[in-house]
Amino acid sequence: MNAMANSRRTVAVITGANAGIGYALAERLLKKSSKIHLCLACRNKARAEEAADKLKQKFPDADVDIVLLDTSSVASVHRAAAELRNRYDHIDYLYLNAGMMKVTGVDWGYFWRGLFSSRVFYMFATGEGLLVHEDEVTDDGLQGVFETNLFGHYVLVKELEDRLGSSASDRYNRSQLIWTSSSNATRKNFSMEDLQHEHGKDPYSSSKFAMDILSVGLNDSMNKRNVYSHVVCPGLVMTNLTYGILPAWFWTLIMPFICLLRIFVPGMTYSAPNGAEALVWLSTQDPVSLDPQVKYQSFCGVTGHSYVNQEKMSIGVDEGQELIKKLDEIDESLQKKCSKN
């Protein structure tokens, strides 16, 4: 039995919920059950309020609130976690969805070569090697993509630990961590020795692969407390993130081509509600029955119907443990730095 079927109120917190996939997820969860309490965890107050108002207009009975959270700042994550602990004694679904990617261009030479090669469909499905990335350093002194996509979320999970899951005896008090990962996550862009991807060319892919490893590690350490972690790949979705790569008018122009491409590349979900399919589906599943080594992908048929596909990952539990140890070290060193200042 999952939390939806429980009589106490079901609480879902979604990071990056004011736009794109996070907002579509919020809408779809409310459509499915008006009883769910949603908390939109967003970095910008005006954008968060606008999203909450829009949801309340569409679902007048909905129970929606906001919390300010910037995953690129550990201080903000601590404040948000304290606020969430204050408001809720239990969180059923924690969607770790906020994310960013800084792209300066598309490698069109690589694209055209790929178009006439055997890796053409893989290229469209993953975008591997097609984008030219840049990164920044945050006020915490960490790499921006790493902190925003992964580390800030990890600290949030740690800070909310006593609001997640339960003692093993109360089997209904389960929590699910649902991470928005990506098909772009590849092992070859990740190194335990360069966790923040200071020296590499694809910080986004690195952060998403680290997310896949982290999820496996969290299952190992948290399943006994009834906390289950899973990664999702929403496919290629038209959001502010993709409009940062190519303009909206271009994506609209090639929409028929993208829909046709679904014959070979079903991850071309295109719309945010389609992209949210696997995120919604996971909330309906008994997490105990799910495989921690599977990535849940939102797929779409040519006619536009979305469905969930499961892709086996190949990640060792030892890798998960090692990553957690390294993230804890970064967390401790930041805390030391804070206490000195």
Ligand SMILES: NC(=O)C1=CN([C@@H]2O[C@H](COP(=O)(O)OP(=O)(O)OC[C@H]3O[C@@H](n4cnc5c(N)ncnc54)[C@H](OP(=O)(O)O)[C@@H]3O)[C@@H](O)[C@H]2O)C=CC1
């Ligand atoms: N679009 C796609 O094709 C794919 C997206 N994804 C992933 O899906 C997730 C959602 O992205 P998507 O909806 O596409 O993109 P959007 O840019 O539309 O949404 C991203 C959300 O994350 C928020 N966000 C960004 N940085 C921070 C931060 N530092 N602190 C808190 N919130 C932040 C944004 O807030 P704000 O509005 O204030 O900027 C926004 O709400 C990301 O993790 C992305 O990597 C994965 C695969 C494919």
Ligand SMILES: CC(C)CCC[C@@H](C)[C@H]1CC[C@H]2C3=C(CC[C@]12C)[C@@]1(C)CCC(=O)C[C@@H]1CC3
């Ligand atoms: C004619 C067009 C379809 C050409 C577009 C080429 C590329 C810009 C895109 C092809 C595959 C896309 C892709 C992403 C970004 C845009 C592409 C590279 C992502 C990397 C976006 C973020 C993700 O998390 C995964 C996406 C995979 C596919």
